Amino acid sequence: MNKLLFTAQDHTFTICAYGQSEYLEECIKSVTSQSVQTNVIMCTSTPSEYLELLAKKYDIPYFVNEEKKFNSDIATDWNFAISCAKTRLVTIAHQDDLYKRDFAKEVIAHFNGTKRPLIAYTDYAELRNGREVSDIRNLNIKRIMLFPLRPRFMWPSKFMRRRMLSLGSAICCPSVTYVPENLPEQLFIPGYKGGIDWQAWERFSRLKGEFVFVNSIQMVHRIHDDSETTALINGNTRTQEDFEMFCKFWPKWIARIIEHFYRKSEDSNNL
Template sequence: MDRVLHTFAVCAYGDSPYLEQCVRSLTRQTVRSEIIICTATPSDYICRIAEKYGICLYVRDGEPGIREDWQYAWEKSGGMLVTIAHQDDIYRRTYTEELIRAYGKYPDLSLFASDYMTIKMKNGKAVDDTFNTVWLVKKILRLPLRLQLISDRTWLKLSGLVFGNSICCPTCTYNKALIGDREMFPSEMKFALDWDNLVDLASAAGRFVITEKPLLAYRVHDGAATFRSMQDDGRNREEEAMFRKLWPESIADLLMKLYKKAGNEYR
């Protein structure tokens, strides 16, 4: 049997009220993909959603953790191209279509990612988020990555990461054929895991293909892992470590001050 081309691997944690919306958006793609749900916190709620949509559910032993959950989802995915889908987000119907089009043009892509929209939640309701400074800054930082003909160069791939992580994690699809069977998420970081992983990926063979079409609605709410991490000083320490990994100390300190101010926009 031919290998599955693309897998959406949904990492489910707890009983998110947004999980079904995420899964439904994946089943309504204009191009079909394999869809799986992976969790370390099994429940009747998650099982019901998997059964309702005819999706395979994989349960990992051990304590839940972002790196462990992502790695497990990566290993369980049968596709050559793998999207680690976040349970709170909604994927546009054309996400897979755009991914396959990009892969057809650049089969050496190691990463596909897109722009995104933000759904900001407050007290369980969506609130107006017309002007999102973080989104705008990230979009500007991604400008060099639009040069797709040379986006296989390490310096160009890193250009979108040296001033902060400009790539929205849940929009990312990775190419197993290029990455191989190595551990996909080896970083020991807890909060800056996706940034650290992308920096390592930028130094390896493969092309970063970024589309500025908003193919994901990224949900911001009090229960999200990203929001919770903003309350933990560990995030600041890890982000500072990332800047020091990429810059001399004096520049890293300056960038970290700016990054902390930008972080307040999340709230």
């Protein structure tokens, strides 16, 4: 199989917007001021004048999911966001997060030379109370989990990626770039909330192809009290979903033990 070559025109940031996030404009600025200019669009199931005006201000194509705007969920929103992009590579940009200036450049460079890429994902930092942090327990644990997938020759290994996923979801969802032509038509399956991304990685891990790891911090995930991640962790939804995911890799009694320690590590997502 020939090795692939991608250019900036093969990539799209699709901003998945909803409500009236005070951080959305920062996200837009981060993806429209990349060192390599790629495509940027905005998608929503909750259309508003606020979103439309921001899209016009930055000359971003604006797409509204008319079918689901009154009955939507995360999976539906993300699937719609992917479908609106017409390029071979798509990053779902989460509206509260920030992308480093070289994010697109590094992701495209790492895709080049692959044979059948499925996804690419990067290392990341967190933004807490206005301060970027990267040397914290939760992130360091995830880096240890991802360590075996640093070498390029490990990217096609189903065994290695499934072993990594069997211990938790170390892949940061907003850092992921998808290659839709090599993935199932429905990337995300409705039903999960906090574990929707981990569920997708588990499905993708069974496919022939490469999990491309960009081993440098290329985006910043914002942690704040109103974030979906924080809300799910404070409730019981995340605990049950995590247990169900561990059961895809382990017997139930082992899954329960791993889930207990995994939940403790996730506590650092609270401010």
